[in-house]
Amino acid sequence: MILGGGPAGCSTALALQQQGITQILVVEAGHYQTIRIGESLPPDTRLLLEQLGLLSDFLQESHEPCLGSCACWGSDKLGYNDFLFNPSGHGWHLDRNRFDRFLAKQVVERGITLDPGWRFQTCKSSALGFRLGFQKQNETGSKGVDVAHDRQTRIVDSRFVIDATGRGTYFARCQGAKRLLHDRLVCAIAFFDLPHPTSFSQLTMLEAVEYGWWYAAKLPNNRLVVAVASEPDLIQQWGLAQKKQWLKQFKATQHLAPALGHQPLATNRLTTDLIVCAAPSFLLDQVGGGGWLAVGDAASAYDPIASQGVYKALSNGLAGAQVVAADFQNAPSMLADYQTLITNQFQDYLQNRNYFYAMEQRWPDSSFWKKRLARKMLRQ
Ligand SMILES: Cc1cc2nc3c(=O)[nH]c(=O)nc-3n(C[C@H](O)[C@H](O)[C@H](O)COP(=O)(O)OP(=O)(O)OC[C@H]3O[C@@H](n4cnc5c(N)ncnc54)[C@H](O)[C@@H]3O)c2cc1C
Structure with a gap:
């Protein structure tokens, strides 16, 4: 069972x-x-789908290719990590x-x-x-x-x-x-319909901010998922569980919001309510x-x-x-x-996560980043 x-x-x-x-x-x-x-699926998922006998049927499903990621992390500039040289090819959104x-x-x-x-x-x-x-x-x-x-x-x-x-x-x-x-990470997520035609990147976009980080990814059927990840108390403090405030903070991002160019997100393009969910590590x-x-x-x-x-x-x-x-x-x-x-x-996973969070040192006084930098391994 x-x-x-x-x-x-x-x-x-x-x-x-x-x-x-x-x-x-x-x-x-x-x-x-x-x-x-x-x-977001990494390219190596292809191997697992093959082992399960699902790959050819999965490929018929036409999910959106994911070509890598683009992150404003550790500096104001964007850094790129693309799947060009990955032997398994691209990933998927x-x-x-x-x-x-x-x-x-x-x-x-x-x-x-x-x-x-x-x-x-x-x-x-x-x-x-x-x-x-x-x-x-x-x-x-x-x-x-x-x-x-x-x-x-x-x-x-x-x-x-x-x-x-x-x-x-x-x-x-x-x-x-x-x-x-x-x-005890918490995410506040929204799905949007993108206006036609759209040129939003096929990279997963990430941006660190003082209270956490944002990501955005273009999904099949011209949809976009946008999420912010933070600590439960900061979600409350920054009003990120409320649509209006969430959108205001998203619009204040340095790279993510401008990536939409002349097609800014608006609440009337929201296809669902804001979803606030726990994303714990355990x-x-x-x-x-x-x-x-x-x-x-x-x-x-x-x-x-x-x-x-x-x-x-x-x-x-x-x-x-x-x-x-x-x-x-x-x-x-x-x-x-x-x-x-x-x-x-x-x-x-903890080792990689700790390494990734340690790359961001721009907000030494932020409780979100302080907690992330103090993370321990399973065995010391
Ligand atoms: C905000 C957020 C963003 C994420 N982004 C990514 C990402 O980009 N890429 C990625 O790979 N992963 C991502 N994840 C993680 C990913 O969603 C999960 O790791 C994945 O869904 C785990 O699959 P699962 O089958 O173990 O559990 P689930 O997908 O949670 O499936 C559990 C199933 O069990 C059912 N169920 C629950 N309780 C019962 C019950 N009592 N009786 C019977 N059935 C029950 C549920 O209905 C569900 O169908 C994200 C998670 C969060 C929270």
Whole structure:
């Protein structure tokens, strides 16, 4: 049983099938209707999509190519990091909802059962392994009020459970795992329709500011995502959770706002409300146990500055499936190897993130940058 049908859950389902495991049930709380966040894919994702047998169908989906990044970071000038010499080619800016729906469709087309609209809520042990309780969700994600009482809940037994519920880490926490929190970043995000025709760059644009940093990326269908990342108290202090103030601060950016040229953003081009969401960095102290495993953000979550979340979700699915296959074949457990893999990857991520934040020294008195510069590694 896989809890969560996002990139990590779908990747695990496909990889389990490749390992010869056939009785797989993916249970997803949502209906792939509400906005999903996280759109930049690095070029190496191509290799994972290939391993999962998805690459050619993915390429038909026409997501926006991402040619690299362009950042005002550490100085007032722009610095470029393009994918020109990357052997995997370019990356992508996804229509993230379309991407998640695509993954779910691929799972279903390969004969795996994926049940949307059921939220995992309870767990206890059973003769088979685990007994899980689910609550029906309607299309907007709240409780299914129109459904008869006896069809609002569901109980399923499973021998092995994969927690792919994202940053909520719902199942692993029921098993006693704890999130070791390294950062409490918060993002305020908006999606805009760009006027036709538009020449906005195919690079991800980043700009550091006193209270955090902004990014903007052109998405498929002539849309633009713009987000600001900061600390929770600074989001309040700078009014970044309010549309008007958010837009005012965006317009004050040195490079991002001017990159739109004569097509300035306006609230009437907003396609959604401002979305304010947590983007914490954490590592689970225990990414698996007897009969369960956490993958993707449920196991470890990275700062969006890394643009690694979806890549990590897909690769955890491939690695996690090997752990489950070994368990089903009564082979020596691979859980310790998986734990080491996730911990080492988190360590590498922290090192890169610390290096990147340390490049910005222009605001030594800002609480945002002070906190980032004081960041520690997992092991000293
Ligand atoms: C602001 C922001 C910007 C980001 N930008 C990027 C980026 O540019 N590039 C990138 O690669 N990553 C980015 N990320 C990270 C990326 O979004 C995540 O790492 C990625 O979505 C993780 O995939 P996942 O499958 O592990 O989790 P999710 O995508 O969160 O999927 C979890 C799934 O589980 C379901 N679920 C949750 N609870 C339950 C439950 N109780 N029962 C059943 N189902 C449940 C959810 O509905 C969801 O479908 C960003 C994140 C944030 C917050």
